[in-house]
Amino acid sequence: MKVLLYLLLISSCSHLRSVDLAPGEKKSDHYSRGRKIMITTQGPASTLAGKKIFELGGNIYDVAVAISFAISVERPQSTGIGGGGFLLHHQKGKTPKALDFRERAPHRSSEKMYLDKSGQEIKGLSRKGIKSVGVPGLVAGLIQIHESYGLLPLKTVMKPAINLARNGLEIYPELFRALKIKESVLRKFPANLKVFFTKGKLKQKGDLLVQKDLARTLEIIARKGSSGFYKGEVSRAIILESKRLGGILSQKDLDGYRVKSREPIKGTYRNHSIFSMPPPSSGGVHIIQILNILEGYDLKTLGVQNPKTIHLVSQAMQAAFYDRAMYLGDTDFEKVPVTGLISKKYASSIRKKIDQEKFLELKGEDPNFYESLETTHFSVMDGDGNVVVSTQTINGYFGSGVMVPGTGIILNNEMDDFATKVGNLNLFGAVGGSKNLIRPKKTPLSSMSPTIVFKKDKPILALGSPSGTKILTCVMSTILNYLEFGLSLRQSQELVRYHHQWKPNFLRIEKPGFKSSTMRKLEDMGYAIKEKSLGCKVQSIAREGDELIGVSDLRGQGMAWGI
Numbered sequence: 001m002k003v004l005l006y007l008l009l010i011s012s013c014s015h016l017r018s019v020d021l022a023p024g025e026k027k028s029d030h031y032s033r034g035r036k037i038m039i040t041t042q043g044p045a046s047t048l049a050g051k052k053i054f055e056l057g058g059n060i061y062d063v064a065v066a067i068s069f070a071i072s073v074e075r076p077q078s079t080g081i082g083g084g085g086f087l088l089h090h091q092k093g094k095t096p097k098a099l100d101f102r103e104r105a106p107h108r109s110s111e112k113m114y115l116d117k118s119g120q121e122i123k124g125l126s127r128k129g130i131k132s133v134g135v136p137g138l139v140a141g142l143i144q145i146h147e148s149y150g151l152l153p154l155k156t157v158m159k160p161a162i163n164l165a166r167n168g169l170e171i172y173p174e175l176f177r178a179l180k181i182k183e184s185v186l187r188k189f190p191a192n193l194k195v196f197f198t199k200g201k202l203k204q205k206g207d208l209l210v211q212k213d214l215a216r217t218l219e220i221i222a223r224k225g226s227s228g229f230y231k232g233e234v235s236r237a238i239i240l241e242s243k244r245l246g247g248i249l250s251q252k253d254l255d256g257y258r259v260k261s262r263e264p265i266k267g268t269y270r271n272h273s274i275f276s277m278p279p280p281s282s283g284g285v286h287i288i289q290i291l292n293i294l295e296g297y298d299l300k301t302l303g304v305q306n307p308k309t310i311h312l313v314s315q316a317m318q319a320a321f322y323d324r325a326m327y328l329g330d331t332d333f334e335k336v337p338v339t340g341l342i343s344k345k346y347a348s349s350i351r352k353k354i355d356q357e358k359f360l361e362l363k364g365e366d367p368n369f370y371e372s373l374e375t376t377h378f379s380v381m382d383g384d385g386n387v388v389v390s391t392q393t394i395n396g397y398f399g400s401g402v403m404v405p406g407t408g409i410i411l412n413n414e415m416d417d418f419a420t421k422v423g424n425l426n427l428f429g430a431v432g433g434s435k436n437l438i439r440p441k442k443t444p445l446s447s448m449s450p451t452i453v454f455k456k457d458k459p460i461l462a463l464g465s466p467s468g469t470k471i472l473t474c475v476m477s478t479i480l481n482y483l484e485f486g487l488s489l490r491q492s493q494e495l496v497r498y499h500h501q502w503k504p505n506f507l508r509i510e511k512p513g514f515k516s517s518t519m520r521k522l523e524d525m526g527y528a529i530k531e532k533s534l535g536c537k538v539q540s541i542a543r544e545g546d547e548l549i550g551v552s553d554l555r556g557q558g559m560a561w562g563i
Ligand code: GLY
Pocket: 375, 393, 394, 395, 396, 414, 417, 445, 446, 447, 448, 468, 469
């Protein structure tokens, strides 16, 4: 019966991505069912690292820390110990907590550091090379999580990552693609030649990638904890390389790095509570803002791929991205009208401006009136309802491109997530606002959105994704597909995705797009359409009854595992 319903749904909705399994079948790297634990990550070796630590008696925090270090090795193009991240977690019977271990602006940074004398942006300076580097936070964050909540020794938890770095991994298509795109940047920093090149030639798909220096650095961290990175020989190597390349990082920055505990953003959508990452992420605020706007429509009756549904969702996205540029920044430095932005009344005022038939550029009212290309994500949930969701990054492919000699550490280019100037665009085309200008020690605005959805006090959905500004819309639409349209978790992820971020002013729809009549109708409504992948690789876990269902996005090369 279930299979029949599923086939009916596929045939009535011809735009589902290819589905290799029907419900009930169990064998797929991307899809798993279990009861005790579920893990979804963007890398098979990282999922297996989590599995190993669980089998050794680790709890979800040990598993999360093991995955984080392993994915730093497995996806050096996406994340690493030279980067940072956000993590949301929930312990049964308690309210969720958020941890911010994102990069901070060095103390010698300044508002105009990427502008020339005439006030023009110096192209590429915030994206490539040593000047694009923010103070890394990943190691501080992971060690704090492990010390606060882990059960197993750090050395045990880090072992899979160390082995992976030392023994090597086969270069898979996504990694090879990133290497090819960034080859010329990587060549500029000689330490990369030892790792990503063989006799001066870029390694190829299928070649073994061994990261011996990184293995050594990880071993030092496993022995010494946080100080293995922020002090001693590793920190000396970072600062030396920064000085050699004319950067501004200093030991004072590393000594002064602090992980920040933050209160998660909370919203609701039809009897469900949603907890997500607060500023300096824009993710949580705008996921809730968009869902608030959409809650006022009967989308379920309209249907998931009805042009009107796509239009209403896109308008809500566009309005949110306008507000993102206007109001979002690090709340430790800026006044951000969070309560207004996530209030139902503000959503209702935006809804009133939406024309049901045509696209309008929406610039919301002042929410103060209502005042109250790369990255990675993984999710872990256990049978008791404990959850860890974390998004981690070095920002663009291979971050700044700078590998610190002798350490294997690739430094981030997270400074590009600041506004280099009001109105300038970052790597993801997001418009920079005044609240996101650079200040020493400030955290750049992010879209990373680790999120947990609850029904009463039970977590029923845990998810997140990589892909810059698209993260928040991909997370939002997975939630919408699952809660509003009642699709299975797998279908919720597999449906064609779309994204509108105000500027650039087009509706980005992933291939193969919608049926041609829907595409035409959207154009008639006034949308400029661009067919392009959104890059999201959602890693999600649903809890349905006693069962945990894990889906690692079929668009990527990740893996779900559960038992
Ligand atoms: N570096 C991408 C983000 O934080 O949104």
